[in-house]
Amino acid sequence: xxxxxxxxxxxxxxxxxxxxxxxxxxxxxxxxxxxxxxxxxxxxxxxxxxxxxxxxxxxxxxxxxxxxxxxxxxxxxxxxxxxxxxxxxxxxxxxxxxxxxxxxxxxxxxxxxxxxxxxxxxxxxxxxxxxxxxxxxxxxxxxxxxxxxxxxxxxxxxxxxxxxxxxxxxxxxxxxxxxxxxx
Numbered sequence: 001x002x003x004x005x006x007x008x009x010x011x012x013x014x015x016x017x018x019x020x021x022x023x024x025x026x027x028x029x030x031x032x033x034x035x036x037x038x039x040x041x042x043x044x045x046x047x048x049x050x051x052x053x054x055x056x057x058x059x060x061x062x063x064x065x066x067x068x069x070x071x072x073x074x075x076x077x078x079x080x081x082x083x084x085x086x087x088x089x090x091x092x093x094x095x096x097x098x099x100x101x102x103x104x105x106x107x108x109x110x111x112x113x114x115x116x117x118x119x120x121x122x123x124x125x126x127x128x129x130x131x132x133x134x135x136x137x138x139x140x141x142x143x144x145x146x147x148x149x150x151x152x153x154x155x156x157x158x159x160x161x162x163x164x165x166x167x168x169x170x171x172x173x174x175x176x177x178x179x180x181x182x183x
Contacts, residue, residue: 011072054128
């Protein structure tokens with residue numbers, strides 16, 4: 001697992017190149033131009049976090065570069081109910097006990113903006129001398145996010161192929177996260 005207190009990645013898989021990843025997921029539109037989209041994301045994310053780009057140049061990952069998939073995320077978060085630390089265990093696993101399991105999550109975009117998304121592919125990516133934990137997320141439009149922006153698990157129930165109901169009655173934190181989305 002990574003050394004971040006808030007988010008730790010586990011269930012490490014063997015490293016794969018971009019040339020292997022995209023064809024392996026060719027049926028999933030989220031993986032179209034995976035490497036190009038990741039380059040664009042990293043070139044915006046790193047400067048926004050005051051992290052210098054390697055050698056001062058834009059990141060240009062190639063098909064032969066490797067990333068390491070992780071299929072488990074351990075998230076510590078502060079409850080909005082009692083301010084105590086709680087933990088969620090999330091999966092992004094195509095074969096979790098024989099069935100696909102891709103959990104939904106709350107993602108903090110800004111201090112006052114939270115969205116929902118479904119995990120698609122979690123991984124670590126080496127850029128220069130730094131490793132970044134990232135995830136391809138379907139926020140009901142596939143995008144990349146730093147896993148550090150994840151708040152906690154969200155419970156959504158499918159209502160057809162592209163519609164979901166948010167279950168906000170599972171606990172008070174879920175209710176308050178949904179309320180925060182509508183500020």
